[in-house]
Structures are given as structure tokens and as C-alpha cells.
Amino acid sequence: MVRFKNRYITVEIASPAVPESKPLSIKSTMLHECILNKIKQLHGDFGVAAVRSGFLAKYCNENTRIAIIRCRHGPHQFVTSSIPFITRIGKLDATVRTLHVGATLKHSFIFIQKHHRTFLDSLWSNLKTDEERSALEAAVMEFTKADVSMIKDNLM
Structure with a gap:
């Protein structure tokens, strides 16, 4: 058999209409359809036909505003070239920024962990009192328990 x-x-995903503290109301199906529409607009029927096989919005976290999209090697170039041109997802004004392109889902989650750690380190250095730091630590620990279970469900 041939390996794909x-x-x-x-x-x-960033949205100027929704503050950073509130979650976005974006589902993976909305992101999937939005990307396919943009590929059709930029690359036509050929681009959509090339991408459609194996294309899936695999993981979409509304709280962290990070999503993972799976597509086949080769046509992934149509997807990566179309992502910066997305301005709306559903009814929400949004900008989408590519962070990482990887070969496995495991490496994508490892990248997300590193990305969040650098973000939290920058937040930690800006906090001045021990009370603010303990509040941030409690919020992160509560959030990671829910996020770890969600990641395990998506890997299965």
C-alpha cells in the first residue's frame, strides 16, 4: 500500500472584536469551510480538488485560539498560502497566522507547549507582586488539567 x-x-486565530480574556466561538467545521472557500477563491477548482482529500481541521481550542489543520503533503502549500488571506471565520472578523508546519500531530502539540511556555514566561516576568504570580500559577494549573484531557481525546 502507498503511504500518504x-x-x-x-x-x-486572532480577533479584534473579542477580548483576549474571552474564548472565541469558533468550531473546527467553521474553520474548515472558511479555509476551503479561501482556497477556492485563490487557487480555483484545482486547488480545492487537490486539498480536499485528507483535509481536516483536527484541533481547535477556543480558549487558547490555536488550531491544527491536517492536509496531505504537497497540497499543503495551497493551504499555507491561503491562510494569511482569511479575514472572516463565520460571522467573526479574524486574522489567522501560521505558527508551525510539522509532519506529525505529536510534534505540533510539542510546539504548542513550547509556544505557551514562552508566552507564560513573558507574562511571568511582567508581574510585580507574589500575589499576582500565585494567581497566574493557579489559573494555569487549573487550565492545564482541562487542556491535557482535551489533547488526549484528540490524539486518540
Whole structure:
């Protein structure tokens, strides 16, 4: 049998209409349809036909605003070239930024962990009092328990 190589594209979704403290109401199906529409607009029927086989929005976290998109190796270039041109996801104004393109889902999650650690380190250095630091630590520990179970469900 022939092995199909996949690429996992990690993206960050930003919306000026929704504050950073609130979760986005974006589902993976909405992101999937939005990307396919943009590929059709930019690359036509050929681009959509090339991408459609094996294309899936695998993971979409509303709280961290990070999503992982799976597509086949080769046509992933249509996806990566179309992502910066997305301005709306559903009814929400949004900008999508590519963070990482990897060969496995495991490496994409490892990248997400490193990305979050650098973000938390920058937050930690800006805090001045021990009370603020303990509040941040408690919030992170509570959040990671829910996030770890969600990641395990997506890996299965």
C-alpha cells in the first residue's frame, strides 16, 4: 500500500472584536469551510480538488485560539498560502497566522507547549507582586488539567 504523508499546520486565530480574556466561538467545521472557500477563491477548482482529500481541521481550542489543520503533503502549500488571506471565520472578523508546519500531530502539540511556555514566561516576568504570580500559577494549573484531557481525546 502507498503511504500518504500528512502535514499538520498549527495556526493562531486572532480577533479584534473579542477580548483576549474571552474564548472565541469558533468550531473546527467553521474553520474548515472558511479555509476551503479561501482556497477556492485563490487557487480555483484545482486547488480545492487537490486539498480536499485528507483535509481536516483536527484541533481547535477556543480558549487558547490555536488550531491544527491536517492536509496531505504537497497540497499543503495551497493551504499555507491561503491562510494569511482569511479575514472572516463565520460571522467573526479574524486574522489567522501560521505558527508551525510539522509532519506529525505529536510534534505540533510539542510546539504548542513550547509556544505557551514562552508566552507564560513573558507574562511571568511582567508581574510585580507574589500575589499576582500565585494567581497566574493557579489559573494555569487549573487550565492545564482541562487542556491535557482535551489533547488526549484528540490524539486518540
